[in-house]
Amino acid sequence: MYEHLALSDNGFLFDTRSGATYSLSRTGTFLLRELMRGTHPSDLAARLTDAFEVDLPAAARDCEQFLFRVKDLALLDEASDDDDDDPGSPRAAEPFGGVR
Amino acid sequence: MSRQPYDKPTILKHATGLANKFGRGPSRKSLERIDGVKVTELIERFGSPLFVFSEHRLRQKYREAYRAFSLRYPKVQFSWSYKTNYLDAVCRIFHQEGAWAEVVSEIEYEMARRLGIPGEHILFNGPYKPEPALRTAIAEGSKLHLDHYEELYTVERLAREAGRVVPVSIRINMDTGIHPRWDRFGFNLDNGEALDAIRRLHAGGHLVLEGIHSHIGTFVLDPEAYGRAAAKMAELALTVRRETGMVVKYLDVGGGFASRSTLHSQYAPGADGSPPIDDYAEAITSALLGAGFPQNEMPTLMLETGRALIDDAGFMVTRVVGNKRLANGTRALIVDAGVNVLFTSFWYRHDVLPVLDRGGMLEETVIYGPLCMNIDVVRPSVLLPPLEAGDALVIRPVGAYNLTQSMQFIRLRPAAILIGENQEVDVVRRAEVLDDLKGPELLPARLAP
Numbered sequence: 001m002y003e004h005l006a007l008s009d010n011g012f013l014f015d016t017r018s019g020a021t022y023s024l025s026r027t028g029t030f031l032l033r034e035l036m037r038g039t040h041p042s043d044l045a046a047r048l049t050d051a052f053e054v055d056l057p058a059a060a061r062d063c064e065q066f067l068f069r070v071k072d073l074a075l076l077d078e079a080s081d082d083d084d085d086d087p088g089s090p091r092a093a094e095p096f097g098g099v100r
Numbered sequence: 101m102s103r104q105p106y107d108k109p110t111i112l113k114h115a116t117g118l119a120n121k122f123g124r125g126p127s128r129k130s131l132e133r134i135d136g137v138k139v140t141e142l143i144e145r146f147g148s149p150l151f152v153f154s155e156h157r158l159r160q161k162y163r164e165a166y167r168a169f170s171l172r173y174p175k176v177q178f179s180w181s182y183k184t185n186y187l188d189a190v191c192r193i194f195h196q197e198g199a200w201a202e203v204v205s206e207i208e209y210e211m212a213r214r215l216g217i218p219g220e221h222i223l224f225n226g227p228y229k230p231e232p233a234l235r236t237a238i239a240e241g242s243k244l245h246l247d248h249y250e251e252l253y254t255v256e257r258l259a260r261e262a263g264r265v266v267p268v269s270i271r272i273n274m275d276t277g278i279h280p281r282w283d284r285f286g287f288n289l290d291n292g293e294a295l296d297a298i299r300r301l302h303a304g305g306h307l308v309l310e311g312i313h314s315h316i317g318t319f320v321l322d323p324e325a326y327g328r329a330a331a332k333m334a335e336l337a338l339t340v341r342r343e344t345g346m347v348v349k350y351l352d353v354g355g356g357f358a359s360r361s362t363l364h365s366q367y368a369p370g371a372d373g374s375p376p377i378d379d380y381a382e383a384i385t386s387a388l389l390g391a392g393f394p395q396n397e398m399p400t401l402m403l404e405t406g407r408a409l410i411d412d413a414g415f416m417v418t419r420v421v422g423n424k425r426l427a428n429g430t431r432a433l434i435v436d437a438g439v440n441v442l443f444t445s446f447w448y449r450h451d452v453l454p455v456l457d458r459g460g461m462l463e464e465t466v467i468y469g470p471l472c473m474n475i476d477v478v479r480p481s482v483l484l485p486p487l488e489a490g491d492a493l494v495i496r497p498v499g500a501y502n503l504t505q506s507m508q509f510i511r512l513r514p515a516a517i518l519i520g521e522n523q524e525v526d527v528v529r530r531a532e533v534l535d536d537l538k539g540p541e542l543l544p545a546r547l548a549p
Contacts, residue, residue, distance in 0.1 A: 022111050
């Protein structure tokens with residue numbers, strides 16, 4: 001579901017479908033890369049705390065907001081919006097307190 | 101594996117639009133200390149929000165301004181514009197430096213007298229001076245600047261009743277080539293009204309003209325406008341000398357010089373775009389020196405500089421209350437200081453600097469104050485790094501008008517502190533308590549709870 005996205009290691013993102021470009025912070029790049037690898041949203045916070053100096057509650061809060069932003073920017077495949085089982089769907093991020 | 105330093109996960113969509121022709125890229129700035137004092141320690145001691153004033157900057161600005169004018173012209177007198185900031189501590193600093201007081205109401209007059217300023221060192225301006233205030237001002241010999249004919253007639257009557265000749269000045273307005281043209285204060289010069297008023301007060305026999313005052317605008321970015329004003333005032337003074345024999349002792353060019361603040365409408369930052377004080381001094385003094393006054397009748401040049409002396413010396417310390425993402429994707433911050441204490445946010449693009457920049461991507465951010473009012477916007481857009489609730493910010497320059505125009509609207513007003521030249525920190529206005537707001541009220545017994 002992320003085939004249309006090209007993400008460089010230094011945080012430059014190109015959406016081949018819309019032509020839009022984005023900049024991501026190091027942690028933003030990390031999270032999007034995890035999503036593109038198929039990591040389930042509910043596992044993102046733990047991955048973030050493994051890699052960065054942040055505690056789990058703060059990581060969970062920031063992941064929730066980041067996922068909402070990714071969704072809001074329409075970077076996800078539209079079909080995934082109605083698919084709660086899709087790991088890329090923010091709706092699947094209920095462990096963080098829900099995004100809807 | 102060791103963990104890397106953390107910054108908030110951020111994603112920013114690239115916007116295309118007109119390039120900034122100045123080529124100014126985003127710059128990361130933070131401000132950990134004010135005059136060497138840690139901002140976080142100030143918040144711990146005095147709370148947030150907090151007005152902070154720098155004594156060093158106040159004195160430095162005054163001395164720069166005085167030097168700029170006194171090097172070019174032999175007789176210069178500054179008067180501190182009370183309405184710009186009438187904290188006693190601020191006024192005293194300027195008075196210690198040699199400034200007189202410029203007041204625009206009877207309460208400001210009383211403030212100056214309480215601070216030990218004699219009447220003859222008070223310039224009394226403004227469109228409304230109640231009769232008791234005029235009586236006091238006449239009795240104490242203050243410099244009365246007449247604004248309109250009714251005031252002229254009243255002062256003339258009071259002089260007649262007192263059986264003496266009272267020195268007065270008149271305020272004039274004129275075209276100096278700038279817009280808006282301020283013509284609501286004083287007598288118009290260009291249509292002859294000012295000279296008529298002077299002839300009238302001379303003919304009455306109870307008033308004598310000692311000064312001519314003008315104040316052409318506010319945040320005037322064109323120093324030459326002051327040059328034109330000074331030239332016209334000088335010409336009027338010389339005309340009065342020829343026609344009536346009255347020698348004008350001083351010309352008061354008022355205030356309105358731009359500070360380093362930035363208007364919302366300005367493209368470049370005020371620090372780059374505002375003229376230095378020397379440019380104003382050069383324009384004004386050149387006009388006076390070239391006007392043709394006899395050597396022994398050179399008038400004193402009076403100045404009522406306010407904003408340009410104090411704006412840079414004032415800071416607002418505030419804290420982040422919350423983060424938001426607006427429906428259109430814009431990042432927003434809520435801080436604990438709003439337009440209730442930052443009135444000038446309506447006109448100026450203040451610097452907003454984090455006290456601590458933990459890194460992360462800069463993002464255009466709208467800064468909202470704490471009021472439950474849609475107009476409470478401190479900055480519609482400013483580049484800031486990710487910030488957490490509780491993080492401190494410094495907003496500058498806010499020394500001019502924000503404290504005197506602050507409101508007890510919804511929230512009480514915060515404390516103001518002064519950092520001395522040796523980094524001593526003094527509270528110069530305590531934070532308000534509920535009784536400061538509710539004390540003057542009276543509740544009828546039938547409505548008592």
